[in-house]
Amino acid sequence: MQLLSEELLRSLGEARHVMVLTGAGMSAESGVPTFRDAQSGIWEKFRAEDLATPEAFEANPARVWQWYEERRAIVRSARPHAGHQALVMLESLVPELSVITQNVDGLHQLAGSKKVTELHGNILRSKCHVTGRPISAEWLSGSAHAVPPSPYVSGGFARPDVVWFGEVLPRQALEAAMQAAVQCDFCISAGTTSLVQPAASLPLMALEHGAAVIEINPSETPLSPHADQCLRGLASEVLASLVNQLSSWKHDSGQGR
Numbered sequence: 016m017q018l019l020s021e022e023l024l025r026s027l028g029e030a031r032h033v034m035v036l037t038g039a040g041m042s043a044e045s046g047v048p049t050f051r052d053a054q055s056g057i058w059e060k061f062r063a064e065d066l067a068t069p070e071a072f073e074a075n076p077a078r079v080w081q082w083y084e085e086r087r088a089i090v091r092s093a094r095p096h097a098g099h100q101a102l103v104m105l106e107s108l109v110p111e112l113s114v115i116t117q118n119v120d121g122l123h124q125l126a127g128s129k130k131v132t133e134l135h136g137n138i139l140r141s142k143c144h145v146t147g148r149p150i151s152a153e154w155l156s157g158s159a160h161a162v163p164p165s166p167y168v169s170g171g172f173a174r175p176d177v178v179w180f181g182e183v184l185p186r187q188a189l190e191a192a193m194q195a196a197v198q199c200d201f202c203i204s205a206g207t208t209s210l211v212q213p214a215a216s217l218p219l220m221a222l223e224h225g226a227a228v229i230e231i232n233p234s235e236t237p238l239s240p241h242a243d244q245c246l247r248g249l250a251s252e253v254l255a256s257l258v259n260q261l262s263s264w265k266h267d268s269g270q271g272r
């Protein structure tokens with residue numbers, strides 16, 4: 016297992032605010048397939064634009080709802096892994112930790128992370144396609160329709176409360192994420208291709224504002240050349256090892272809290 020360099024370990028140990036940005040690779044080991052991997056079976060012939068855009072939903076709400084029903088079933092049975100647990104532990108080792116996630120499965124919160132910002136919404140929540148107002152699970156379960164109707168707008172539908180391609184991110188979440196990026200002194204980017212904006216810019220913003228930035232990913236990404244260190248491996252193993260390293264460093268340097 017590749018270890019964090021001594022210098023970066025010290026930066027992490029002395030950091031006042033740590034930001035962790037997570038992507039689909041973080042959930043992969045919990046059995047939640049990435050968008051691309053999920054497009055198997057009957058879904059193979061569809062492109063992302065056929066399943067995850069407002070236009071796709073308006074053209075064929077039943078198809079899109081069905082796709083999300085299957086995704087929700089997978090998410091409901093998924094459990095956090097050692098990497099999620101490591102981030103819960105990290106919360107107790109640093110003064111402030113902000114977890115910013117592109118994932119819509121709620122696994123960080125299920126693991127016990129307290130300060131989580133969901134940039135792309137949450138698949139287990141639904142909202143009115145017309146007004147954006149939240150729709151309760153009780154309302155949905157009471158519906159026998161292929162796509163539950165909106166309780167607010169006649170002829171309107173319920174839709175998953177996730178950010179589809181071409182949609183803007185929830186303002187509060189984006190503001191919180193940008194604030195964390197400019198304020199943090201250590202940033203960890205884990206399990207993301209660093210391609211989808213605006214999330215991909217967050218580690219670069221952190222870098223510009225003087226933070227140390229590391230990447231955890233088995234593969235190279237556009238962030239890799241800018242990162243202070245790239246730890247090539249699985250999020251579960253690398254995060255667990257990172258937190259172990261930090262605990263030992265704190266203990267050895269007399270900074271255990």
Ligand code: APR
Binds near residue numbers: 044
């Ligand atoms: N540990 C760490 N990284 C991993 C692991 C793992 N076990 N498995 C895969 N990865 C990496 C891959 O190498 C890849 O770089 O995770 C990344 C997953 O890439 P994407 O599926 O493109 O996910 P992400 O970057 O999160 O996409 C961002 O785009 O599809 C939309 O809205 C969706 O939130 C998602 C956003």
